Amino acid sequence: MVNTQNFATYTSQTCWLSSPQQQMVFQHTAVGAVNETNQGYLVVLTPSLAQELIMNGHTVYFQTGFATRAGFTDAEYTKVGAQMCRTAEEVYRNSRIILKVYTPQEQEYQYIQPQQVIFCFISSAATKDQQQQQQRFMQVLHRLQATLISYSTLQSTPSTLNTTTTAFTPVHNAVNEVAGYLGVQQAMQMISEKKGILFGGVTGTLGNNVLILGAGPCGVRAAMLAAAQGARVTVMDTNMEALNNLENNTGNFNVYTLQYTHNNLEKILPNVDVVLGCVIPPTCKAPILINEQQMQLLPQGSIAIDLAACRGGNFATTNQTIENNNNNNNNNNNTNTHTWNGIRMYTPTDISSLAPQTASTAISQTSLPFILQVANKGWKKAVLEFVGLQEGLFVANGFFTNNYIASLNGCQYTPVEQVLETEIQQIATQQTNNIQQLKQQLTSFRTQQQQSNTFTVQA
Template sequence: MIIGVPKEIKNNENRVALTPAGAKELVKRGHTVYVQHTAGEGSGFPDEAYAEAGATILPTIEATYEIAEMIMKVKEPIEPEYKLIKEDQLLFTYFHFASYEPLTKAMVESKAVCLAYETVEKADRSLPLLIPMSEVAGRMAVQKGANYLEKPLQGRGILLGGVPGVLPAKVLILGGGIVGTQAAWMAAGLGADVTIMDVSLPRMRYLADVMPANVKTMMSNEYNIRKMIKNHDLIIGAVLIPGAKAPHLITRDMLKEMQPGTVLVDVAVDQGGCIETCKPTTHQDPTFIIDDVVHYCVANMPGAVPYTSTLALTNATLPYAIQLAEKGWKKAAQDNPDLVPGLNIINGDIVYQAVAEAFDLDYTPVVKYLAD
């Protein structure tokens, strides 16, 4: 198969979809890998490293899309890329379709095959290609939140871990999945007073067993959320419904109940956000303030630590990329059930139900394309 790795053009996105080591694994199996000039530079991987691994460097994004049968990316295509995508071309990347209708409609019109990292799902319901970036984002949420609690950045002016004789900051985490768990570990390690809210009692029992003493669990419901936001300094939204928009757990009216300088970090913003007032921001302009509450809503948080993120992502995606390259998307999905829910759009049909429902569009069961 011919695989193309374009340079990411989303604002301040420095990750790349494939490391030189990943390129070498594909090349030695007889596949052809084309990498756009400087695609890996932001992650610390120069063109020379890809060339040594057997990849061919192409000068432009247009040339990369034109030649490739499978495009490997990190972030969803943005508008300048729409016209470059070809019918039947396989796109293997994060899409988060349910949060952005223009992207969904553009990919339908392209008649490409869109296989989304974020909805590839194992039999145990885990999301193997979302986990590594969720781990990074969960840890970064606390790192960024601690920073924006500083007074010069219009936060409350509170040190996350406190000092002897001074209480630590209170951190509230909405969601006890991968993001929430990693955020809790990070905040607890810095000495904060942490509460995780979730709707699953089995999950909270697990977290209560493994977390240190400064992490508590609480059932997530509107009454409890309204009670907790009044005295918490950093609130992290870590809610995920695979492939669908996140529910709004914090609404516009709740901001007036928070202390001035409270910091909100919505890690779910690339899936619509679980905080009603959050809208996607960039690393270049990451925050805004409503009712004296600081909102940090960067949609590609792991892009700020691209070396770590690129290695973590390739570790997870490469086995699937090899299967797709060896067998083609249809046979790979027939042989590996993990890939079936990853298929979101095929040749103009939306085959992932939550995406179709998000915009009231027609839904086609994926079995139509996988039947022999």
């Protein structure tokens, strides 16, 4: 990394442990993006993000055709000044930061550079093979003293205009909103194909009964779209505050809320046409909200869509499948559908790939402040100054700084403050020196005032 003085627009994120003057001095960093080797359709490095990085004084590398499936051409990247590379190896070799959506696959491990910073989504593996692969990936990061930042748990502090003080996860929320929207779209198509009826009905007919489990970003988006289409929507959650917020914000008479209990669930399931599981944790395994016995209460021919399949699923009957999206048969997605006891189930593990450009743009826009912080200042200084980055720091210089991921992969947990002990001491020393300098300046100023008892006005 070459240390040069660059100045750019400062992001409006929460910072601490440094002065405003120090925050404005940026460094030069090379940032790269490669093809997703698991045939994923999403990208983080959109042309817009590439342009923003370049305008902040950074260099951007990309592998030829890496964003084609997301709807972006190579020409869009070269137009804003990004540099094209023929191979993933070349991108890894030239870049200090790698921006990915999915966890690097085993064929990429050989390209990862020592002390490289990798951004990607990472969570509890849903299958044994995925768990073993994740463990091997963690071993590579440890050996190379690399750093891993997960989008899912990055936190952003609300603006001063927001009445709430609760931190939120903007990237995770954005992806969940896309999932909720697409889940309802798939439900509309499936119920039309399965029953030959419209999702919301028309004049003289009733709309379908839709049950949504979870009043988070995914569930709220799904509820709003389903209600707008004329369905009768019930949203269940254990969080009464979230349900109250939903009622206050939607203002739609077709949306009803209900406390999630097994008794309430078993009363409503026999009358449900479509049920959507929308509780998608950022990292850990999704909770089972409908067990196998309760699934049998659903009517024959009903639709069950588990949007938490990527985390193991909200339904006990969810079958983990591999999303095999291509733009020619988006409307089928047969690889993710199966029938269980007369119930048509849809269990996508990457439903956002059905709208890759929208999903990529959402991820890119919400992750932009975090990526800029790391590129501008280096991950160590960025983590110390930007508290929202700390929650996303899973591996720091080869040390496992997320307790859940460390225990999941059989690794030793190390608190981030221990990894950054030297940097914290340096900042504390600098702050002490600054205070001493300020005291000296004040003392000198008072002395000058005492010595100047008279003054002369010159006309």
